[in-house]
Amino acid sequence: MRRREFMGLIGGAAATWPSGIRAQQPATKVYRIGYLASASREQTLRNIGAFEAGLRSLGYRVGENIVIEYRFADGDMGRLATLATEVAGLGVDIIVSGTNATTVAAMKAARTIPIVMANSAEPVSAGLVASLARPGGNVTGFSSEPGDEINGKRLEFLKDTLPNVSRVGILWNPDFAPNQKRLASLREAGQTLGLTLVSAEARGPDILEPAFATLVRERAQVLVVLSDGVLFNHRGEIGVMAVRNRLPAISAVREYAEAGLLLSYGIDLADQFRRSATLVDRILKGTKPGDLPVERPTKYELVINLQTAKALGINVPPTLLTRADAVIE
Incomplete structure (x- = not known):
């Protein structure tokens, strides 16, 4: 019997074997x-x-x-x-x-x-x-x-940018339980730095305009945004309102700076x-x-938005720029 015929017979026989015997490799788990x-x-x-x-x-x-x-x-x-x-x-x-x-x-x-x-x-x-x-x-x-110290660090970055600042607005959602502890740590850090804190609550996007009106009325000079799922989802509106109301602002993650806030400092x-x-x-x-x-x-990471700095007429100190992990130009 020629070799080609022999191989053909084997191939034909293999086609009739039970699938469990024919399969040599188990299917990849998905x-x-x-x-x-x-x-x-x-x-x-x-x-x-x-x-x-x-x-x-x-x-x-x-x-x-x-x-x-x-x-x-x-x-x-x-x-x-x-x-x-x-x-x-x-x-x-x-x-x-x-x-x-x-x-x-x-x-x-x-x-x-x-x-x-x-x-x-x-x-x-x-x-x-x-x-x-x-x-x-x-x-x-x-x-x-x-840890609580990061909230104080954000106040320090604002004060490094604007040394004469004395009144700090805090935009926060009271429905987000961790914000109570964050607010307490900010108050403690603010006292150490000689800053007066102005609170403005915002539970949703419909409250943002009144919240910024409160901040302006209370003569806030800069702004800290306490991030949560709700405010993060509406960071674009917050960025626009902060610039419109001449409020240099900082929050927790890069996405806020990309949305128009002056600074962000926190986790990657x-x-x-x-x-x-x-x-x-x-x-x-x-x-x-x-x-x-x-x-x-x-x-x-510290992120600085120089486009926002220009819109607000702020010259970011070179010492702060050298510390930045990312600069938006």
Whole structure:
């Protein structure tokens, strides 16, 4: 029998073997990740890109061995519960959340599905985890709060920029529980620096105009924005109003400076989303989320918006520019 015929016979016989015998390589497992955000896709593209890049660095390929189910509330916090229930119902292996509100919604919708919070404020006092070292339950992730001292640092940056400032406006959402502690630390730091604080509450976008009117009436010279999911979603409007009302402003993350605030100082939010991929990987490989400590920020960045400085007629001190991690020109 010629060799070609012999090989043909073997190939034909193999076609009739049971599939379990014929298959030499097991099918690649495809993991399904839920991603829950309070903002819109467009507002969180940087974080999405960082998270997917983190997954790629660990060998995951979207559409090949991992599927990400994205759900965006588009700034409507009332939609989070429905979106979380929808994601949980898709049979996802893990849910990635981005704020306290999204984490709470995910926890209520998914009692047993692991949850990785890429960004959380005071997660212990907020009831998201039992402790940072031993979270327990099905939640772990990252805390965005490095400590009270960072609030004082933001006041220092404003005073370094405008040495004669004496009245500082504080724009904050009283419905976000961690803000009470933040406000207390700002008051303490303000006393040390000889600053008078002016409070203006804003629970939603419809309150922003009256809040800025209060700040102007109370003769605020600069502004600190206490970030939360609601104000973050409307940072564009806040940036416009701050410039219109001649208020040099600072907040927690780069996205605020990109939206028109003069300064931002705080965590690198995208970096935390990138690092969240490592926790996702460990959980997919069998580690229980409750056994993974909640991690604190390791990277902070100062961002200066020179376009806003020019619009406000401010000459940013060269010493501050040299300390900046990024300058928007």
